[in-house]
Amino acid sequence: MKYYATGRRKSAVARVWLTPGEGTITINRRQAEQYLTRTTNMKFVVQPLDATDTRETYDIWATAKGGGLSGQAGAVRLGIARALLRINPEFRPDLKAAGTLTRDPRTKERKKYGRRGARARFQFSKR
Secondary structure: OOEEEEEEEOOEEEEEEEEEOOOOEEEOOEEHHHHOOOHHHHHHHHHHHHHHOOOOOEEEEEEEEOOOHHHHHHHHHHHHHHHHHHHOHHHHHHHHHHOOOOOOOOOOOOOOOOOOOOOOOOOOOOO
């Protein structure tokens, strides 16, 4: 039985499938440790599994597009948490307490006209 969920963060989107297995995590056809080079990103991804004690229970297969590695890691994390909810709704309090069910709303602020960036101004010259 496969369980599917979608996760998003910044401009990254991840599609996540959970199947019963021994706990291998694959992102974009590569092992998660090889794909997510930072250990903090890897800890971020396994957070919902640790909160529900299902780390060695399910195999995770994910595709992540857009954004950078940290955004993709956050998207995969949300996808895993949502898929775990589909498997067992009783996981909700544990996932909620760990903060893995909340979609991080922070995105890049748009550039404004008359400015160098979103907030930075052009250098002012008095003379």
